[in-house]
Amino acid sequence: xxxxxxxxxxxxxxxxxxxxxxxxxxxxxxxxxxxxxxxxxxxxxxxxxxxxxxxxxxxxxxxxxxxxxxxxxxxxxxxxxxxxxxxxxxxxxxxxxxxxxxxxxxxxxxxxxxxxxxxxxxxxxxxxxxxxxxxxxxxxxxxxxxxxxxxxxxxxxxxxxxxxxxxxxxxxxxxxxxxxxxxxxxxxxxxxxxxxxxxxxxxxxxxxxxxxxxxxxxxxxxxxxxxxxxxxxxxxxxxxxxxxxxxxxxxxxxxxxxxxxxxxxxxxxxxxxxxxxxxxxxxxxxxxxxxxxxxxxxxxxxxxxxxxxxxxxxxxxxxxxxxxxxx
Ligand SMILES: [Zn+2]
Numbered sequence: 001x002x003x004x005x006x007x008x009x010x011x012x013x014x015x016x017x018x019x020x021x022x023x024x025x026x027x028x029x030x031x032x033x034x035x036x037x038x039x040x041x042x043x044x045x046x047x048x049x050x051x052x053x054x055x056x057x058x059x060x061x062x063x064x065x066x067x068x069x070x071x072x073x074x075x076x077x078x079x080x081x082x083x084x085x086x087x088x089x090x091x092x093x094x095x096x097x098x099x100x101x102x103x104x105x106x107x108x109x110x111x112x113x114x115x116x117x118x119x120x121x122x123x124x125x126x127x128x129x130x131x132x133x134x135x136x137x138x139x140x141x142x143x144x145x146x147x148x149x150x151x152x153x154x155x156x157x158x159x160x161x162x163x164x165x166x167x168x169x170x171x172x173x174x175x176x177x178x179x180x181x182x183x184x185x186x187x188x189x190x191x192x193x194x195x196x197x198x199x200x201x202x203x204x205x206x207x208x209x210x211x212x213x214x215x216x217x218x219x220x221x222x223x224x225x226x227x228x229x230x231x232x233x234x235x236x237x238x239x240x241x242x243x244x245x246x247x248x249x250x251x252x253x254x255x256x257x258x259x260x261x262x263x264x265x266x267x268x269x270x271x272x273x274x275x276x277x278x279x280x281x282x283x284x285x286x287x288x289x290x291x292x293x294x295x296x297x298x299x300x301x302x303x304x305x306x307x308x309x310x311x312x313x314x315x316x317x318x319x320x321x322x323x324x325x326x327x
Pocket of ligand 1: 080
């Protein structure tokens with residue numbers, strides 16, 4: 001999450017999938033959704049998106065988002081929460097949607113205010129409980145953000161990050177890290193507390209040296225649309241330095257829209273633009289890179305169809321089952 005200001009919306013997980021937040025930052029932005037890219041030949045997953053956040057002049061529901069994604073070869077998404085409410089929404093939506101798995105956490109920039117209100121422990125306990133739910137495959141986004149959070153809030157951030165690392169390990173889930181201007185402290189914390197087996201730097205923001213450090217530890221690096229930005233030579237150097245078996249791709253939608261649509265609403269269906277930008281920089285075939293990233297993604301999170309997906313309203317009560325049918 002790029003931390004624009006967000007406002008709450010009424011809504012919840014229903015058949016039409018209304019979002020529960022709205023992106024407030026509209027100033028100077030073109031609010032129309034970009035056109036669909038050419039479909040990918042080999043499908044990929046968007047391993048970090050926020051479909052709970054409505055954006056654009058005419059926001060899309062999460063099902064419309066996923067239909068568009070499917071039409072261009074984006075096979076599924078990890079829907080990421082940033083507080084208790086959005087984490088609950090993510091876990092509930094994933095239960096009813098085969099193309100969605102969920103990640104749950106308190107965002108690092110939410111932790112200080114919760115701590116100040118005396119509510120951080122309860123929030124972490126709620127995340128711990130959600131982490132045990134079916135189709136929750138990651139704890140995230142958690143981590144450290146020294147860009148948005150001043151010195152005074154950092155103790156709460158550290159405490160929250162450490163608790164999230166423990167929750168991930170306890171539940172054998174992947175960890176999705178938000179690291180903004182805090183590379184050294186994030187690495188130090190991971191090493192001190194002990195990183196989960198599958199650790200992902202979401203929206204990787206380090207340079208080539210940082211990529212080598214992650215590679216040495218077997219940590220995954222997930223690149224977002226900003227890897228296509230003109231001023232992102234450091235990110236592209238990191239991409240070149242990262243081993244292919246540790247690469248992931250994401251949108252972080254509705255933020256970080258890839259070129260040539262920077263500033264417009266982002267969506268999982270725009271993942272091919274980022275992937276093609278990465279392939280061009282790596283001078284490799286788009287399909288080869290897609291196949292590699294899809295394999296990596298399934299190693300980290302499991303398969304999207306690993307568990308049966310049944311909508312609660314579709315399950316007949318036992319007394320409604322036809323006679324002779326096996327339970
Ligand atoms: Zn995010």
